[in-house]
Amino acid sequence: MKIAVIGVGTIGRAIVQSLIHGRYNGEIIATRRRLQKIEDLQGLGVKITSDNSSAVKEADIILLCVKPRDVKAVLSEVNEEVKGKIVVSLVAAISLRYLKRIAPGARFVRAMPNVAVLVQESFTAYCATEDITEEDKENVKGIFSAMGKYLEVEERYMDAITGLSGSAPAYIFTIIEAMMYAGLKVGLPRDLSLFSSAQTVLGSGKLALETNIHSAELKDMVVTPGGVTIEGIYELEDSRIRTAIMRAVEAATQKSQKISAEIEKEQ
Ligand SMILES: NC(=O)c1ccc[n+]([C@@H]2O[C@H](COP(=O)([O-])OP(=O)(O)OC[C@H]3O[C@@H](n4cnc5c(N)ncnc54)[C@H](OP(=O)(O)O)[C@@H]3O)[C@@H](O)[C@H]2O)c1
Numbered sequence: 001m002k003i004a005v006i007g008v009g010t011i012g013r014a015i016v017q018s019l020i021h022g023r024y025n026g027e028i029i030a031t032r033r034r035l036q037k038i039e040d041l042q043g044l045g046v047k048i049t050s051d052n053s054s055a056v057k058e059a060d061i062i063l064l065c066v067k068p069r070d071v072k073a074v075l076s077e078v079n080e081e082v083k084g085k086i087v088v089s090l091v092a093a094i095s096l097r098y099l100k101r102i103a104p105g106a107r108f109v110r111a112m113p114n115v116a117v118l119v120q121e122s123f124t125a126y127c128a129t130e131d132i133t134e135e136d137k138e139n140v141k142g143i144f145s146a147m148g149k150y151l152e153v154e155e156r157y158m159d160a161i162t163g164l165s166g167s168a169p170a171y172i173f174t175i176i177e178a179m180m181y182a183g184l185k186v187g188l189p190r191d192l193s194l195f196s197s198a199q200t201v202l203g204s205g206k207l208a209l210e211t212n213i214h215s216a217e218l219k220d221m222v223v224t225p226g227g228v229t230i231e232g233i234y235e236l237e238d239s240r241i242r243t244a245i246m247r248a249v250e251a252a253t254q255k256s257q258k259i260s261a262e263i264e265k266e267q
Contacts, residue, residue: 002029003019003024003029003143004058004059006052006074007032007070008041008065012030014118017044018117018146022145029047029055030049031050031051031055032050052078056078061088061143063087063088064087064089064090068091068092068259071089071094075102083106086108086136086139088108088109088140089108092162093159093263094263095110110155110158111144111150112125112158113166114167114168124147124150125150125157126151127153127155163253163254164252171245171248179197183196219233
C-alpha cells in the first residue's frame, strides 16, 4: 500500500522514520510546504512533494499530521482525490464527525499517538468511522504497530487520551528533568544523574506493564519500614504530586475539548 503523510513535522517525520525502521515495503510520500526541511528523507527512499493533491491521488492510505487549525484547508484542497480512500488523522481534538463533514467521500480513522513514536514506543489510541472495514483496520494497524503499541477505543475517550498519553511525555520529561537536577543537588555528575533518572522511569514503566502488579503494591516493594525511600515519599506526598499530575491531565483534556468545540463552531 502506498502511504502519503501530509504535514511532515515532528509527528509526521517520526511516523515516516518508524515505517522505514520497520522495513515498510510500500511507497511513502511525504508532504509539507517548506520542502527543504524534509529533503533528507529522500535519501531514505521517501518521495517528497509540497503538492498534497498529487500525493493523495497516488496513495492508498493518507496520514494527516497537520495542526488542528490546518485540517480544513488541507482536506478541502484534496477533497476530490481523497474520495474512497482511508485517511488516518493524527490530529488532536478533531472529531470523526468534523472530518467527515469536510471530506464526506473519505473514510476516517482518528488516532492519538505520542512523541515516543520517535523510538517506536508510542501508545496510539484510535477509533474509526463505520465505513472503515476490518481489512482497512488491519492495514492501519500495520502502520500503528511500526510506531509502538496501539488500542482501539471509543471516540468519547479521545480528548482524555490526548490529555493523558498524548501529552504525558511532556509531564514525564519534566519529572526526568527534576530528577536530574535533584541528582545534581545531592552531588551526582550530570550524565550519571540524567541516565539514572531516565533509565529508572523506563524500568518502572516496564515493571508496571510486564508484572501487571498494581502500582501501589510495586511502590510498597521499594518503601521499607524506617528506610530511605519513605523519607522521599513523605516529602513527595507533602508536595501533593498526585494532585499536580491529575490537574495537568485534566487541564490538557479540557483544552482538547475546547479546541474541538471552537473549531467545529467556526464551520
Ligand atoms: N507533537 C506531538 O507530541 C503530538 C502527539 C500526538 C499528536 N500530535 C498531533 O500531530 C499533529 C502535528 O503535530 P506536530 O507536533 O508534528 O506539529 P508540527 O511539527 O508543526 O507539524 C505540522 C506540519 O504540518 C505542515 N503543514 C502545515 N500546513 C500544511 C499544508 N497545507 N500542507 C502540507 N503540510 C502542511 C507544517 O510544515 P510546513 O509549514 O512546512 O507546511 C508542519 O511541518 C497535530 O495535529 C498534533 O495534535 C502531536
